[in-house]
Amino acid sequence: MVCVCMMVYIQDQKRATLKEEMELTLKKTRKKSLGNIRFNGELFKLQMLSETIMHECITRLLKSSSDEESLECFARLITATGKDLDKEAAKVDLM
Numbered sequence: 001m002v003c004v005c006m007m008v009y010i011q012d013q014k015r016a017t018l019k020e021e022m023e024l025t026l027k028k029t030r031k032k033s034l035g036n037i038r039f040n041g042e043l044f045k046l047q048m049l050s051e052t053i054m055h056e057c058i059t060r061l062l063k064s065s066s067d068e069e070s071l072e073c074f075a076r077l078i079t080a081t082g083k084d085l086d087k088e089a090a091k092v093d094l095m
Helices: 002-045 051-063 068-085 088-094
Strands: none
Touching (some): 002 051, 051 068
16 A cells, blocks of 8 residues: 555656646747747847738737737737838738
């Protein structure tokens, strides 16, 4: 009986460790994604990325909006570049 209890305890510890590792990996991935989006926004502000590329990024983020990370990336990108993308010529690209 003691042996069974020890096995269950060890399995619970392994499960908890794996869960913590997975959460840490998800946090790192989210941080990296948001950093890449911010970097793209800054490149656009410096006119190193075209409006067409930015519209494609926005469109892809909106199409994959089923997950929270895509929506957060979309919000960051629009916050960083929205005023520069809000032009009459840019509206034609989105239609």
